[in-house]
Amino acid sequence: MTEQRHSALAIHPIAVEEGDGEQLLRRRQIVRRTRWLVLIVLVLLALGAARTVFVRIANARALEAGTAERAKQYVQTALPRMPTAGQTLSLPGTLQGFVQSPISARASGYLKRWTRDIGSRVEKGELLAEIETPEIDQQLSQAVAARAQAASGLELARSTADRWEALRKKDVVSQQDLDERRSAVAQATSNVAAADANVQRLKQTEGFKRVVAPFAGVITRRNVDVGDLIDAGAGGGAGRALFMLAQTDPLRVYVNVPQAYAQLVKAGQPVVVTQAELRGQTFKGEVARTSGAIDTTTRMMQVEISLPNKDGALLPGAYVQVSLPLAASRTLTVPANALLFRAEGTRIAVVDAQGRVGLRAVTLGRNYGENVEVIDGLEGTDRMVLNPSDSLAEGDIVAVAPDQPPAKAAPAGAKKEPA
Numbered sequence: 327m328t329e330q331r332h333s334a335l336a337i338h339p340i341a342v343e344e345g346d347g348e349q350l351l352r353r354r355q356i357v358r359r360t361r362w363l364v365l366i367v368l369v370l371l372a373l374g375a376a377r378t379v380f381v382r383i384a385n386a387r388a389l390e391a392g393t394a395e396r397a398k399q400y401v402q403t404a405l406p407r408m409p410t411a412g413q414t415l416s417l418p419g420t421l422q423g424f425v426q427s428p429i430s431a432r433a434s435g436y437l438k439r440w441t442r443d444i445g446s447r448v449e450k451g452e453l454l455a456e457i458e459t460p461e462i463d464q465q466l467s468q469a470v471a472a473r474a475q476a477a478s479g480l481e482l483a484r485s486t487a488d489r490w491e492a493l494r495k496k497d498v499v500s501q502q503d504l505d506e507r508r509s510a511v512a513q514a515t516s517n518v519a520a521a522d523a524n525v526q527r528l529k530q531t532e533g534f535k536r537v538v539a540p541f542a543g544v545i546t547r548r549n550v551d552v553g554d555l556i557d558a559g560a561g562g563g564a565g566r567a568l569f570m571l572a573q574t575d576p577l578r579v580y581v582n583v584p585q586a587y588a589q590l591v592k593a594g595q596p597v598v599v600t601q602a603e604l605r606g607q608t609f610k611g612e613v614a615r616t617s618g619a620i621d622t623t624t625r626m627m628q629v630e631i632s633l634p635n636k637d638g639a640l641l642p643g644a645y646v647q648v649s650l651p652l653a654a655s656r657t658l659t660v661p662a663n664a665l666l667f668r669a670e671g672t673r674i675a676v677v678d679a680q681g682r683v684g685l686r687a688v689t690l691g692r693n694y695g696e697n698v699e700v701i702d703g704l705e706g707t708d709r710m711v712l713n714p715s716d717s718l719a720e721g722d723i724v725a726v727a728p729d730q731p732p733a734k735a736a737p738a739g740a741k742k743e744p745a
Contacts, residue, residue: 400727403677403709406658406700413694415587415650419579419599419631423572423642425541430567432534434558435459437550442569444548448539454569455537457556462535466528473521480514487511534558543573546642572642577633579611581648582626586692590652591616597631598649601640609633609640613650659697664710665690666718674704675711675718683711683722 440455442448487507493499547570550556557566579599583591591613599609611633620627631648633640640646666673666685673685686708691699704710709726711718718724 399722399724401677401714401724402712402727404661404664404712405709406660406704406706407697408656408706409654409659413652415583415652417581417583417648417650419581419646419648421633421640421642421644421646422578422580423543423546423574424576424578424632425543425573426642427540427571428567429454429537429540429569429571431457431537431556431558433457433459433462433531433556435462435535435556437552437554437556437568439552440548440550440568442545442548444545446545447543448545448571449542450539452539453536454539454545455550457535457537459532459535462528462532466525466532469521469524469528473518473525476514476517476521480511480518483507483511483514537568539571541571541573543571546570546572574638574640574642575635576611577635577640577642578614579631579633579646579648581629581631581650582621582624583616583629583650585620585625585627587652588616588620588627590655591627591629591650592653596651598651599631599633599640599646600649601644601646603644604639607639609635655692655699657691657699657701658704658706659694660700660704660710661712662693662696662698663713665698666714674700674708675714676704676708677711677724677726681723681725683718683720683724685718685720 435457438456438458442452442454448454487504487510490499490504490507494501494504548568549566549570550568556568593613593615595613597611597613599611600607601609611631614630614632616630617628629650660674664674666675668685671687672690674688676684676686678684686703688703689701691701693699711724
């Protein structure tokens with residue numbers, strides 16, 4: 327490059343003299359280092375820019391994936407179950423004596439004495455009370471006398487008829503007269519028979535002066551005392567009964583079973599009876615019989631339960647609870663939190679293999695509290711959605727959450743860590 331060219335570019339020409347070679351070499355080294363430094367800086371800037379781009383792309387992808395993940399609707403599912411054990415139905419009941427009857431008087435009079443009081447255990451035929459019956463005694467004496475009078479008339483009629491039979495053979499009297507004497511004998515015989523029947527009636531009535539137990543049991547009530555007027559003609563109602571007698575072994579319990587469970591109760595089923603006052607004690611009985619019909623007023627069926635009571639721990643009239651185990655029904659049951667109550671009716675959301683939701687119309691049966699029977703509309707292989715949201719609609723795509731293993735129970739005696 328000429329000097330004029332250097333002048334035009336305002337660059338001083340480098341004189342190649344002694345000592346200038348070292349400066350020129352140093353300048354070239356500086357230029358070379360500067361170029362490398364600039365190149366390194368550019369590379370670093372390019373790497374930083376690339377890293378920033380990659381980070382932003384990764385963040386964008388992660389954000390997109392997180393948004394898509396959070397946008398998924400996760401649901402918990404369960405399968406309908408067939409109950410393996412029946413339900414235990416608890417019903418209130420009142421204990422009654424197996425045989426429980428008011429003991430009334432058949433003869434009128436005054437109470438002479440009573441031999442058994444409340445709480446007494448008596449055997450069949452044992453004397454409970456005696457009644458004085460002077461009127462019946464006099465009537466019996468009069469009936470005996472009337473019977474003797476009728477017997478005398480019969481003897482006279484017979485002897486007369488015999489005499490007239492002999493006279494008739496001699497043709498002294500007419501046949502009509504003989505027939506009249508024979509008729510008198512028949513009439514006298516009927517009078518004797520009537521007198522005998524009246525005597526027997528009064529003797530049986532007089533036998534009712536002794537009030538005896540018709541069966542073995544316990545006297546639960548005594549309504550009379552010595553000297554009380556006993557009126558047999560007032561009827562034998564419980565209000566005028568002398569005693570109340572109950573057989574306490576076994577006992578009867580009557581319970582009313584709702585119509586929904588009536589078909590599951592059969593004779594011979596075991597039951598468990600408990601009484602609140604007898605804590606820790608249970609008494610086993612069985613269903614003796616059912617009424618076999620539903621009461622149209624209460625829509626319940628009456629069931630009679632026979633309950634042994636050999637030790638006398640249970641008292642007639644006590645209020646008890648009867649636990650009646652029912653046979654397992656062959657109907658599917660679902661959790662109550664799987665039901666959807668919509669305006670068009672009760673629905674259950676089911677999920678197919680592709681995660682698509684379908685709403686099934688179902689017919690419900692008995693309600694067990696946590697579980698409900700489904701009579702129609704559901705199959706045993708349908709996977710139901712638990713706790714479905716109100717916004718869940720037909721055809722929605724959902725993700726089924728994995729089943730969580732049940733939590734292990736803490737060992738007995740283990741202390742709970744404070745929160």
